[in-house]
Amino acid sequence: MKISFFTFIMILFATNDCSNQQVQTVNSITYETFTRGSSTVYSISPNTIHVKSTGLNARENSESITADDWKTLMERLAQVNVANINQLQAPSDSRASDAALHAILSIRKNDTIYKTNSFDHGNAPDPIKPLVEAILRLAENVE
Amino acid sequence: MKRIYLLASALTLIFASCEKSSEQSLNETIAVEQETLSIAADQCGTMGVLEEKIAENPELAEKMAAVERHTKMAVERGLTKRLAADGKIEIPIVFHVLYNANSENIPLSQLQDQVTALNEDFSMSNPGRNSIPSEFVAVESNIGIRFVLEDVIRVKTKKRQWRPDDSMKFSSSDGSDVVNPQEFLNIWVVGNMPYRGGNILGYAQFPGGSWSTDGVVMDHRFTGTTQYSTGRTATHEVGHWLNLRHIWGDGGCGATDYVADTPDSDGPSRGCPSYPTVNCGTADMTMNFMDYSDDPCLNMFTEGQKSRMLSVFANGGFRATMAD
Numbered sequence: 298m299k300i301s302f303f304t305f306i307m308i309l310f311a312t313n314d315c316s317n318q319q320v321q322t323v324n325s326i327t328y329e330t331f332t333r334g335s336s337t338v339y340s341i342s343p344n345t346i347h348v349k350s351t352g353l354n355a356r357e358n359s360e361s362i363t364a365d366d367w368k369t370l371m372e373r374l375a376q377v378n379v380a381n382i383n384q385l386q387a388p389s390d391s392r393a394s395d396a397a398l399h400a401i402l403s404i405r406k407n408d409t410i411y412k413t414n415s416f417d418h419g420n421a422p423d424p425i426k427p428l429v430e431a432i433l434r435l436a437e438n439v440e
Numbered sequence: 441m442k443r444i445y446l447l448a449s450a451l452t453l454i455f456a457s458c459e460k461s462s463e464q465s466l467n468e469t470i471a472v473e474q475e476t477l478s479i480a481a482d483q484c485g486t487m488g489v490l491e492e493k494i495a496e497n498p499e500l501a502e503k504m505a506a507v508e509r510h511t512k513m514a515v516e517r518g519l520t521k522r523l524a525a526d527g528k529i530e531i532p533i534v535f536h537v538l539y540n541a542n543s544e545n546i547p548l549s550q551l552q553d554q555v556t557a558l559n560e561d562f563s564m565s566n567p568g569r570n571s572i573p574s575e576f577v578a579v580e581s582n583i584g585i586r587f588v589l590e591d592v593i594r595v596k597t598k599k600r601q602w603r604p605d606d607s608m609k610f611s612s613s614d615g616s617d618v619v620n621p622q623e624f625l626n627i628w629v630v631g632n633m634p635y636r637g638g639n640i641l642g643y644a645q646f647p648g649g650s651w652s653t654d655g656v657v658m659d660h661r662f663t664g665t666t667q668y669s670t671g672r673t674a675t676h677e678v679g680h681w682l683n684l685r686h687i688w689g690d691g692g693c694g695a696t697d698y699v700a701d702t703p704d705s706d707g708p709s710r711g712c713p714s715y716p717t718v719n720c721g722t723a724d725m726t727m728n729f730m731d732y733s734d735d736p737c738l739n740m741f742t743e744g745q746k747s748r749m750l751s752v753f754a755n756g757g758f759r760a761t762m763a764d
Contacts, residue, residue, distance in 0.1 A: 331708065333676065333732040334641050334662075351710075353639055353668075393690050394680045396604040396643040398635060399708075414691050419636050436637075 325405045326370060328432050330398040330418045339436050343367045348439045360439045370435075373428040379404050379411050385424060387416035402429060503648040507683065507758055511698075511751040520750035528563075529753055529763050532590035536616040536628045537660075538597045538608055544631045544660050551592060551629075553664035557671025558587045558678060561729060561741070567670075568727070568739040573715045576725055579701040581746040590624055602630045604643045606653045618652055622761045625681070626655030627674070629663050642673045644680035647758035656681055672735040679730050679741070682749040682759075687730040693720035697730070699744035708732035 328339040335352025341362070349357045382402065391397035398418035402425055404411045416422055421429040514520055523529070533555060539545035560566050564582035572580060595616045602608050608615035608628045618626050633640040642658040656677040662669045688705040689695030695706075705719045709726040712734050716723035725731065727739040741749075753763035 330636075330638055331710075331732075332638055332640060333673065333708075334734075335639050336710070337637055350637075390690075391604070393685060394644045394646055395640060395677065398638040398640075399690070418638065 323371065323374060323404060323406055326374070326428075326432065327403045327405070328400065328429060329403075330400045332392075332395060332398045339432055341367075341370065341432060341435065346435050346439055348436055358439050362435060366435060370428065370431055373431050374404065377424055377428060379406070382411050382413045382425065385413055385416070385422040387414065387420075388422060389417045389420045391417045391420075400429075500649065504646065507646075507648040507752070508698075510754075510756055510758075511683065511748055514751035514754040514757065515747045519754035520747045523750050523754055523763060528584050528586045529750075530586045530588060531762060532588050532624045533558075534591045534593065534619045534624045534626050535589070536608075536626065537592060537594045538599070538602075538615060538628060538630050539594070539660075540597055540600045540631055545594060545596075546629060546660050546663060548592065550664035550666070552589065554627075554671050554674055555587050555589050557664070558674060561672070561675040562587070562678075564740075566739045568736055572727055572739055573723070575723065576727070576740065576742075579742040579744070580740045581743045583741055583746050583749060585749075587625070591619070593619070600631060602633050602657075604633050604635055604640045604657065608657060609653050609655070618654060621651045621654040622759075625678070628655065628657045629660050630657060632659050632661070633657070642677045644677040646680060647683050647752050654681075670735040672729065672738045675729045675738065679745070679749070683752050684730050684745055684748060686732075687725060687728045699742065699748060701742045701744040702728060702730075710734075712737035 325340060325342045327341070330337045335350065335354070337348065337350040340347045340349075343364075344361055344367075345359055346362050347357075347359045382404070389397070392399045392415065397420070399415045400418035400421065401415050402413045402421070413422070413425065535551050537545060537551075562583040562585040564580060569580070593616055595611075597614045599608075599614050607613040608630050609618055609626075611617050616628065633643075640659070641662045642656060644656045645654055656674065658674060658677070661667075662673040664671050684699075685697040686708065687697055687702050688707055689697045692706045693704055695704075703720075703722040703725055705722075705724045707719070709717065709724060709731045710733065713724070713726040715726070717726055718724070725740075725742075726733050727737055728745075729738050729741055730745070731738065751757055752759045754760065757763075
C-alpha cells in the first residue's frame with residue numbers, strides 16, 4: 298500500500314513536470330527602434346508581422362507570414378538564452394549622441410516579457426544578431 | 441510486488457527525464473524575478489560600457505575617461521563656479537550649409553533663429569519655461585553661455601541624403617571641412633539623414649573625440665524655426681557636445697546620466713507628456729532639453745547639468761580654449 302501511494306506521488310510529479318515544458322512557447326517577438334521624433338515597432342506573432350512607424354514617415358501595415366518564416370525565427374531564437382537577454386551588452390554607443398537609432402528586442406513567452414537593454418539599431422549584441430536580422434528581413438516585405 | 445517495483449522504477453525514469461526541463465523553467469522564473477535587480481546592477485556600472493569601448497577603440501575610450509575624470513575634479517574643486525562667476529562664455533558658431541536641392545540652402549534668417557533659440561535655452565529664457573512644474577523649478581539653471589554667429593559656409597553637394605557617419609565633415613566626401621574646432625562650434629546643416637528605417641534629426645560628438653569631426657550635425661528641417669521646429673534639436677545636440685547624456689541614462693531604471701538632480705527614468709519621453717509622468721518611482725523631467733519630447737515641450741537644463749557642461753571649459757577641460 299505504501300508503495301502504491303509512492304507511485305501515485307511519482308505520477309503526479311511526472312505529469313506536472315512534463316506539462317511545464319509546454320509552458321515555454323513563444324507568443325510573439327517585438328523589435329522596437331526609436332530616436333527623437335520617430336519610432337518603429339515591428340511585432341511578429343506566429344501568423345503575422347505588424348510594422349508601425351511614427352514621425353515624419355508615419356505608417357502602419359501588416360503582412361501574414363508563413364509557418365516557415367516563424368520556424369526560421371524560432372531556430373534563431375533557439376540560439377539565444379532568452380532568460381538572460383537583459384544582461385547583453387551593447388557593442389557600440391552611437392545612440393548616446395543620437396548618431397544611431399536606439400533599439401530594444403523583447404520576447405513574449407506566455408505572461409512573461411523578456412527584454413534587452415537598448416543597443417544601437419544596426420549593431421545588435423552578437424547572440425541576438427541573427428534573430429534581429431531575420432526580423433528586419435521579414436519586415437522588408439511589409440509595405 | 442516485483443511488478444510495482446518495476447512500475448516505480450519506470451516512473452522514476454520519466455521523472456528524471458522531465459526533471460531537467462523543470463529545473464530550466466524554474467531558473468527562468470528566478471531570472472525574471474531578478475530582472476529588475478540585474479538591470480539596476482548592470483546599468484549603474486556604465487564603466488561596463490566604457491570597458492566595451494576600450495576594447496573597441498582604446499584611444500577614444502581613454503580620452504573620454506579622461507574627460508570624465510576631469511569633470512569630476514572640476515566639479516569637486518569648484519572650478520565651474522569660478523568660471524560661471526567670470527560671466528558668460530561666448531561661443532562663435534560656424535554653420536556649414538550643405539545643400540543639394542535649393543530648398544536645403546536655408547536662409548540666413550533661419551540660422552539666426554537657431555542662434556536665438558540656443559541663446560534662450562542657455563540663458564534660462566526658454567519661451568515655455570513658465571510651464572515647468574514647481575518641483576523642477578528649484579533646479580532650473582542659467583547655463584550662462586552666449587552663442588554668436590561667426591560664419592556661414594555654403595556648399596552645393598551631389599549628395600541627396602547623408603548617413604550619420606561624419607562624411608559631411610570632410611570635403612573629400614563631398615562635405616565641408618571643420619573650421620577651428622578649438623575655438624568654434626561647427627554645425628553642419630544637411631538635407632536629411634534617413635537611417636535604417638528611421639530619420640535622424642541631428643547628432644553630436646561628445647568631448648574627447650577627434651577634432652576633425654568635432655561639432656553637431658542637423659537636418660535642415662529641424663534647424664531654427666520651421667514647420668517642424670522651434671530650434672530645440674540643436675539645444676539637445678549642443679548639450680551632448682558639452683558632455684551631457686540623455687536624461688534617462690540610455691537604459692532602464694538605475695542607468696545614470698552622471699547628473700544628480702535629474703530624476704531617474706527608464707526611457708525617453710515622446711510628444712508633449714503631461715505632468716506628472718511617473719517612471720522608476722519619480723516624476724520624469726520630460727521638459728529637460730536632454731529628453732526626447734517635442735520642441736515646444738523642452739524648456740530647461742538643471743544645475744547638475746550646468747556643472748557638467750562648464751567642466752568642459754574649466755582649466756584642463758577639452759574645450760578650455762573656448763573660454764579663455
